[in-house]
Amino acid sequence: MGMIGGSLEAFIGAVHRRGSQLDGEIELVCGAFSSNPEKSKATGEALYLNPSRVYGSYEEMILKEKELPEGERMDFVSIVTPNHVHFPAAKMALENGFHVVCDKPATLNLAEAKELKTIIDKSGLIFALTHNYTGYPMVKEAKAMVDAGDLGEIRKIIVEYPQGWLIDLVEATGQKQADWRTDPARCGAAGAIGDIGTHAENLVEYITGLHITELCADLTIFVDGRKLDDDGNILLHYNNGAKGLLHCSQICNGEENDLNVRIYGTKAGISWKQMDPNTLIVRTRDDGARIVRTNVGKLSANAMAHTRQPAGHPEGYVETFANIYRNFSMALRARWEGKEADPIYDFPGIEEGIRGMAFIENVVRSANDHQNKWTKFEI
Amino acid sequence: MGMIGGSLEAFIGAVHRRGSQLDGEIELVCGAFSSNPEKSKATGEALYLNPSRVYGSYEEMILKEKELPEGERMDFVSIVTPNHVHFPAAKMALENGFHVVCDKPATLNLAEAKELKTIIDKSGLIFALTHNYTGYPMVKEAKAMVDAGDLGEIRKIIVEYPQGWLIDLVEATGQKQADWRTDPARCGAAGAIGDIGTHAENLVEYITGLHITELCADLTIFVDGRKLDDDGNILLHYNNGAKGLLHCSQICNGEENDLNVRIYGTKAGISWKQMDPNTLIVRTRDDGARIVRTNVGKLSANAMAHTRQPAGHPEGYVETFANIYRNFSMALRARWEGKEADPIYDFPGIEEGIRGMAFIENVVRSANDHQNKWTKFEI
Amino acid sequence: MGMIGGSLEAFIGAVHRRGSQLDGEIELVCGAFSSNPEKSKATGEALYLNPSRVYGSYEEMILKEKELPEGERMDFVSIVTPNHVHFPAAKMALENGFHVVCDKPATLNLAEAKELKTIIDKSGLIFALTHNYTGYPMVKEAKAMVDAGDLGEIRKIIVEYPQGWLIDLVEATGQKQADWRTDPARCGAAGAIGDIGTHAENLVEYITGLHITELCADLTIFVDGRKLDDDGNILLHYNNGAKGLLHCSQICNGEENDLNVRIYGTKAGISWKQMDPNTLIVRTRDDGARIVRTNVGKLSANAMAHTRQPAGHPEGYVETFANIYRNFSMALRARWEGKEADPIYDFPGIEEGIRGMAFIENVVRSANDHQNKWTKFEI
Amino acid sequence: MGMIGGSLEAFIGAVHRRGSQLDGEIELVCGAFSSNPEKSKATGEALYLNPSRVYGSYEEMILKEKELPEGERMDFVSIVTPNHVHFPAAKMALENGFHVVCDKPATLNLAEAKELKTIIDKSGLIFALTHNYTGYPMVKEAKAMVDAGDLGEIRKIIVEYPQGWLIDLVEATGQKQADWRTDPARCGAAGAIGDIGTHAENLVEYITGLHITELCADLTIFVDGRKLDDDGNILLHYNNGAKGLLHCSQICNGEENDLNVRIYGTKAGISWKQMDPNTLIVRTRDDGARIVRTNVGKLSANAMAHTRQPAGHPEGYVETFANIYRNFSMALRARWEGKEADPIYDFPGIEEGIRGMAFIENVVRSANDHQNKWTKFEI
Structure with a gap:
């Protein structure tokens, strides 16, 4: 996973990181955590990332990661920026072959959301939207x-x-x-x-x-x-x-x-x-x-x-994100293995x-x- | 107190009776409990009323009670009928000198409510409306x-x-x-x-x-x-x-x-x-x-x-009616004694x-x- | 009902009065509300009792009421004093033919409670103990x-x-x-x-x-x-x-x-x-x-x-006393009518x-x- | 972190893994997940571990890891076995220079717990006990x-x-x-x-x-x-x-x-x-x-x-483990950096x-x- 947005001072970035890492199925390998390169770098350091994979912009991240060999490069991006960046970042990721997890709401406006659906459909890639409360x-x-x-x-x-x-x-x-x-x-x-x-x-x-x-x-x-x-x-x-x-x-x-x-x-x-x-x-x-x-x-x-957990051991907010990330990772794996994803492990997408x-x-x-x-x- | 409506099978009549009697300040002395004289009579018997003061209609009750000597006749009526009877019963009671407690909503329609206000104002009598939940x-x-x-x-x-x-x-x-x-x-x-x-x-x-x-x-x-x-x-x-x-x-x-x-x-x-x-x-x-x-x-x-009650001894629904009846009785008493009613002991009236x-x-x-x-x- | 104890400044006396009067089955007709005759008198006045039936002591009340004609005299006493008076007051009431409702605990000590049972059994009268929370x-x-x-x-x-x-x-x-x-x-x-x-x-x-x-x-x-x-x-x-x-x-x-x-x-x-x-x-x-x-x-x-009440109309503390008094009055009535009391309408007694x-x-x-x-x- | 116990079918092992990974401060690098080597191997595979670091016994893990170069070998063990294994596993880990996180209760009996304290004191290493509810x-x-x-x-x-x-x-x-x-x-x-x-x-x-x-x-x-x-x-x-x-x-x-x-x-x-x-x-x-x-x-x-999280975003059971692991990792880091650990980031130890x-x-x-x-x- 490569993260777009989510610098140290952001709220939702840390939530996505915790949710995605809870089950040990997803590894954060790179990030463009801020449009401010210094902030991005500081965040990457705090997260123990390889400095060479901490980028100053999402564009850079997408292009550089694409050049890495399969199996080494990130499998998908997680977009946790303010809303106006959702569409361009998702578009570029999809058009360069990366699956996408995106925070809600999907885009800045309805027209963008419809266009994003067209892009997703064309790409054949997986898009998850973190309407977490249904998790x-x-x-x-x-x-x-x-x-x-x-x-x-x-x-x-x-x-x-x-x-x-x-x-x-x-x-x-x-x-x-x-x-x-x-x-x-x-x-x-x-x-x-x-x-x-x-x-x-x-x-x-x-x-x-x-x-x-x-x-x-x-x-x-x-x-x-x-x-x-x-x-x-x-x-x-x-x-x-x-x-x-x-x-x-x-x-x-x-x-x-x-x-x-x-x-x-x-x-x-x-x-x-x-x-x-x-x-x-x-x-x-x-x-x-x-x-x-x-x-x-x-x-x-x-x-x-x-x-x-067993009954009475409270599960909370972080698990709702974990559920989306876990189900998304299962869908990815099913695809890699040429299987059907099990509909019980559902998650919101572009229709939502x-x-x-x-x-x-x-x-x-x-x-x-x-x-x-x-x-x-x-x- | 004389009750209009509230036969044994009614719900709200019993609530008014319990609420009015809770504090020992008000005595039920007569009633026209139903437009069906048999039902009215049976209710009066069940309530240990003097049979001579159980009436077949509210009109009869108001007129007969009015003929009784002061101190013996009822002081006010409590109207607990379906809504369409509220206005005519309240009107007749007021015009014959009886204060009124009436269940909500006040009347069958707004025009009646406004007319009732005119009648109340003219009578100079006290009118309470049992919007009990504010009690x-x-x-x-x-x-x-x-x-x-x-x-x-x-x-x-x-x-x-x-x-x-x-x-x-x-x-x-x-x-x-x-x-x-x-x-x-x-x-x-x-x-x-x-x-x-x-x-x-x-x-x-x-x-x-x-x-x-x-x-x-x-x-x-x-x-x-x-x-x-x-x-x-x-x-x-x-x-x-x-x-x-x-x-x-x-x-x-x-x-x-x-x-x-x-x-x-x-x-x-x-x-x-x-x-x-x-x-x-x-x-x-x-x-x-x-x-x-x-x-x-x-x-x-x-x-x-x-x-x-002391803290933690639950007070409930019946006390809300009791509060209105108790405050109404205090207002009556203040009037009889030529005093101002204490505004802390408030109750809803025709404005509400x-x-x-x-x-x-x-x-x-x-x-x-x-x-x-x-x-x-x-x- | 004649009340023993329960002057205006007491807590539990008012509870018993409200509970006993809630259903309109019981009338407070007399009282010895305090060992202080002035307080007893003031309480009787506040409760609109006939001054001739407000007594300076429970002994006086029991003896005077006994002399009144049947149908006019109190049917039972309600004892709401501190615990040490429960036994002597109950004993005297029972020995003079009055049924008893008594606040809990039954007596000052176990020996008194056992003796009270003997007295009750001998009298053949009804004794209710207001362990109200089971109501x-x-x-x-x-x-x-x-x-x-x-x-x-x-x-x-x-x-x-x-x-x-x-x-x-x-x-x-x-x-x-x-x-x-x-x-x-x-x-x-x-x-x-x-x-x-x-x-x-x-x-x-x-x-x-x-x-x-x-x-x-x-x-x-x-x-x-x-x-x-x-x-x-x-x-x-x-x-x-x-x-x-x-x-x-x-x-x-x-x-x-x-x-x-x-x-x-x-x-x-x-x-x-x-x-x-x-x-x-x-x-x-x-x-x-x-x-x-x-x-x-x-x-x-x-x-x-x-x-x-219908569902969602809170019933509370006062109703628990009302339930005991109502059931006690049903037991009394059943006895007067020579019937069996219905065990559904239960109340605590001397065994408890x-x-x-x-x-x-x-x-x-x-x-x-x-x-x-x-x-x-x-x- | 190397885990002792916690095969796939265990309950508490997964809790420790999730808790330790939530904040991205700790990496699971090896494990002896079961006394049954097949189960241990299967668990390691499911957790994407390097097969060479999935061991058939905790003894093997401790000895093999000790031979790895510093910076590569595990820093501490997490013991999530049934109680009777706590003491021998903790003892061996400590005596071979590994810090310990251990599930509660500390040991099989009090004598073991006291002996464990002696071992910990002698080793100068850090021992955390996951009494998680205080987290x-x-x-x-x-x-x-x-x-x-x-x-x-x-x-x-x-x-x-x-x-x-x-x-x-x-x-x-x-x-x-x-x-x-x-x-x-x-x-x-x-x-x-x-x-x-x-x-x-x-x-x-x-x-x-x-x-x-x-x-x-x-x-x-x-x-x-x-x-x-x-x-x-x-x-x-x-x-x-x-x-x-x-x-x-x-x-x-x-x-x-x-x-x-x-x-x-x-x-x-x-x-x-x-x-x-x-x-x-x-x-x-x-x-x-x-x-x-x-x-x-x-x-x-x-x-x-x-x-x-912000208010109203429920934090639950997994966060209590995360708090202990995060604080434990801060204490480790403080030690490595030659600093005092901040007492606000407390966790239970052998005294508890x-x-x-x-x-x-x-x-x-x-x-x-x-x-x-x-x-x-x-x-």
Whole structure:
């Protein structure tokens, strides 16, 4: 693996490194950790990389690695930069024969995401998108329950993603995470909606298989001086007739990272919270509620395939990245061995990326339309 | 107290009786418990009432009681009938000199509520509306915190009221609670919105003092054969610029009675859940979270005035009715003694009733408008 | 009902009044609320009693009421005094033909409790002991599950009752609750063990039907100047071979009233917490966990018989007293009507009182024995 | 790092590998993964090790690695075998110049642990013991609070470790984890007490700095055919006068891995649960309760030094091992660089190992003594 972005001061780069290394299947062999060569070099040193494989730009890395003999050169790139670099870096990697793991959202805008799909399809290479929250065992279990019909027909879906870290103008303090996430040039047309709203949208679509058909959005910038939405409330209609709500925010004072979802069907309702990720509650009116827990009792094959510890030994955030990297490495290996990848070891790809970018653009379009109630979800 | 409605098979009548009797300040002396005289009589017997004061209709009760000597006749009526009887019964009671406690929502429609206010004002009598959920000590504490500025400027409000008891056509089975609550002639223009949505709206307005200025509603009837909404999702704008979400439902499979509210301000965020009513969580980004509990540590005078037990001895639903009845009886006593009522012992009245009826009508209007996004909140 | 003790400044008297009046089946007609006649009188006035039936002593009350005609005089006494008055008041009431409801623990010591049983048996009257915590619906459900064999053979029982209100010498401040509960002359041989440990012991014996056969106790007085234990840890052996732990404390800083119990059997384990009383968790290794909730789904007849509200409308502490008083009144009525009382409407009596007093004495004996490990549980 | 034990079918070996690799500071370079050379070889292959450094025994590994040039040979061994191999493997590694990380409990018995300390002291090498649960950030915070005096004088300590996986004779099914953990020859004198009770004991001593002075233990074998205790209840006295309870069990049906601790002092009480590890509750009688959370607000340097993610991104079990390995690697590096290790980056060593072995032996001695109540804690 070669990493693009992820210098020492970044947050998500270290997460990708830990996730990719957890299972001992992937080795970090090179990197272009920063557009600042000094920073890239310092990061490479801290990671004990061979200095000759620490590059000053991703372009350099891709070209130089390509010249290395097969078996020695990196097999794929991991892109962990701000959003605006996703597309050019992924494009160049794919066009030079490298598979790609990319942080979400896929690209800077929908057009790029569609173009990226064309490039991927043409390349025949593997592309993984780290919508990590669907990597939790209990999210896998929720999906398996929906697939098995345990919820009956789905009627109502509430998905929330409140955070509170941007209650004031953190970006003015030089805090790196806040800096680019609030800058349209680097993060795209939306703030909270792009950064966390897409996770919420992806989570629902992953579990239920439903698609949004129309929506009505109300976005707000609460903090003076901020350029992009820090709060959003959205009414949703799904393609089976279900109704939904999605809200996400970065100004919910004191909230940490409370992604959560409730899905109600004719037979049962389920709820799951990212901050208590090894618990899935299943409720029914007539038979009461069950607590489904990671590695307790009989669970779906999909849930078990993403569980590492015995019951009660908490698995958390880093394992969700590990699950994507592990599954991606299994897909690579299957390809090398000429086998079919096992669908139980799933991971998000460009289709999810396109839907996420479309979500952002449709939400922003709806929010900017103060007259018409419903905005058709267009891709 | 004389009760109108509340025969043995009703749910809310028994709640009012228990709440009114809990503190030993109020005595049930007469009743017209049903429009069916046999049922009324049977209820009166079960309640050990003097048979001569068990009436076949509220009209009879009001007129007969009025003829009794002062000190012997009932002091006030408690109206616990389906909604369509609220207005005529309250009107007749007031016009004959009896104070009124009335279940919510205030009336069948907004026009009646406004007219009722005129009648109340003219009568000079006391009218209490049993929006009971604001009677919990921790709701009082939340209001006191907002009033003291502990939350700073309020930015976002999420209020939810999911239930699951109407996931199928319960009203077709003869179940009495479902029967009238789904019948427009007896409950008004809305189903879930009127029955429980008004509690949610009232809870927010009580705690924050904010008013809705415009809204965008999406109501649904999920169960075939049902006549009124069993689910609603609403975007809200408040008069200080805060944004909000309200959703309520009676088809959230497995949910019991999960009224809950989260309010986020510039200084802190709070959350409260009716099903864990003695806990109020206060969160801040920079100083972490506190658990505020009924009768633990230093609390507001308002919270303490509505607490009966030492810490950790759960107070629940019946106490919320008791708080309204107790405060109403204190207001009556203050009047008799020519004193000012102490504002700490507050209870909802016709103003809250009017706002609740306006909420229903504005929501239904918005839901029926599939074109325009925002509906001004009009009273 | 005539009340003995329970003046305005007492805690438990008001609880008994509210509990007894909640269902409208019992009327407070007289009282000897304090050994101080002025206080008794003031309490009677505040409760709107006929002054002629507010007495200066329980002896006076019993004798005067006895002279009133049947149908007019009180039917039973409710004894809510400090412990040392329980026995003489109950004895006199019974010997003069009045049934008795008595707060726990039954008496000042085991000898009194045994004598009281003899008196009750001789009188043929009804005696109820307000071990109220077994009145919760989910405790009834737990008992029903054990009775049905759902837990299999019981192996381990952990019961806890931590409180924190006596972390310092509150009794020196004149606080009335602390005052008599820490005075051996009025509360008996134990402090925390008598006041709350007996609730814990009773809760386990009620749910499981098991009896303690031997125990090993470690009692402590943590607060200087205190005369009785404010903390206790006890190892227990039960008559079926189960092992147990009981600990109770009044110096667990910040704990409110956290009575809780966990019972593990060969087939399942259950847990219940008084501060979240409407929830019962049932766990199994192989089939995961269930959340059993008051009035949700199919519950035992016993649980349903002690439930007043629909699901999700919290029932709490006052209802546990109401359940004992309601059941006691049903037993009285059954007797008057010459019928058998329905065993579903159960309440604790003198047998539980004797076991509670024996528990106190055995624990104190064990705690005072620093040599021998196991103390046989003797009655 | 060279690993001793930890073949593919083992549980704890994979945990150590993941934990040691999470931060990219440690590389697994060799291993003797099983006493069965075929299994060892297969494990080495699966881990992509150089076959020449996959050994058939730890003796072979230690001797062969010693011959490799410095910089190439392993720096330390990680011992993840059943208990009976800990001592000989650690001894040989130390005597041949290799530092040691060892799973807990330290050895098969107390005598071995003491001898191991002598060997370590003589070698001047570093020894880490993976009592991993003290590696959680909120356990670090709890310790920091105690050290800062925030709890005042500690009075009462309750520590629990219930599991339910051994409710029947799992060891008879060939399940590898159960197999050796219930065999005295491989795990030592105690079952549950050694496997999990030592974690509970270590957790309390780590947070509070207190030592047990005497104890009274009740151990049970509930499952027919089992050779060692599967349940234990223990009364404890600490060296400051605090009283405690420790219970642990592997027959608590449905419990997963519920290590938890409550510590009550004169100023505050705290509680922490391993299954919700990023939350620490601090309670006071007079000022209510606080929720302290990983990476929220102002925390101790020690807690922050063991935190990898932003608030609300759950850190779990694997991070606790990573913390020990990371700190161990920092200590190694400090030594190589001739610096003092920073005490904030602490990890358990042989002192904790000796105390743990002494705990086991004292508990077993007390349990076997049915006459004397208190057993002095001897080392």
